[in-house]
Amino acid sequence: MTRVTAGLAAALASLLIAAPAHADDPLTLAVDIPFEPFEYRLPDGTLTGFEVELGEEVCRRIQRECEWVEQGWDGIIPGLLARKYDAIMSSMAITDARRDKVLFSEPYYSNPSVWVTQEGREIDIEDTAALEGLAVGVQRGTIRDNYITDTYGDLVDVRRYSTGEDLALDVRTGRLDAAFMYYPLALSSLDVDAEGSDFVTSSSLIREPNRYFGHGVAVAFHPRNEALADQFNEALREIKQDGTYDELMHKYVDYDIKI
Known part of the structure; x- marks a missing residue:
């Protein structure tokens, strides 16, 4: 040829x-x-x-x-x-x-997002001093990753995971202080806020600002x-x-x- x-x-x-x-x-x-x-x-x-x-x-x-x-x-x-x-x-x-x-x-x-922590752990996301140094998990490359990195990246230790399943696993095993998750994923993988659950939401459902969470x-x-x-x-x-x-x-x- x-x-x-x-x-x-x-x-x-x-x-x-x-x-x-x-x-x-x-x-x-x-x-x-x-x-x-x-x-x-x-x-x-x-x-x-x-x-x-x-x-x-x-x-x-x-x-x-x-x-x-x-x-x-x-x-x-x-x-x-x-x-x-x-x-x-x-x-x-x-x-x-x-x-x-x-x-x-x-x-x-x-597509709402939410902060998740372990039951009994009080984290006020409005209190920047309380957030400083915490390990916060997100799924890599998502809108939640972008939001946490830009908004809290100077305060917290952002830990990124390839999948939502890997993120949920480290929440369950206590390797994270908190996670910023897709709300449906928090429900299905961690049973957040359910009776007897070890995990709770630490915020209301978050859908804004649009530049991060879209339309x-x-x-x-x-x-x-x-x-x-x-x-x-x-x-x-x-x-x-x-x-x-x-x-x-x-x-x-x-x-x-x-x-």
Whole structure:
């Protein structure tokens, strides 16, 4: 093979990899798991959760087969931009920084965060002196990481974890003084504020400021995939209007996440 021919072959291969999927191909949706109750595996290995069922319902309505692709959070946007999958449906908050990289659907749920500590441990998050030097855990690369780093980074020892599961583990074992967590994750992994629980919330549910916590959770698409985003938006509107959304929501959470 000549050098020119080899170069053309490489260029063609690159174009094929980057080409968007055809309408008859399975629709690939990236998800970072476990993130209960939104996406997680049952003991038999079945993938389930609110977003998984919602995504399956969207696929049914737009007459596409769904395939779920597991992807770590740190690489989930780069993978989308490289067209390793068609969309991200994994509790991604709409932020200005992310809007510069991806195309978002309309938001489909709100995403509160909360401070968590061990039962009996009183931490006043408004008292900066009380926070100084504390070990505070967050999931790396999330909006909660950005918020804690910018707001409290000079006060606390920020400890970052690759997954929410790893973060919850260090909360349970007492390696952290506090954690700033996604509220649904705190409920599912630590049973916060439940009777007999060893863990409590140390703040109200936090959804602002918008520059950190965004404008709700949405599906993320490649910037050039407007047609698919439009299909998702139409299906999501129908799902909300006909009551299917509420049925799915109350199947997985006992508080209102609708936006």
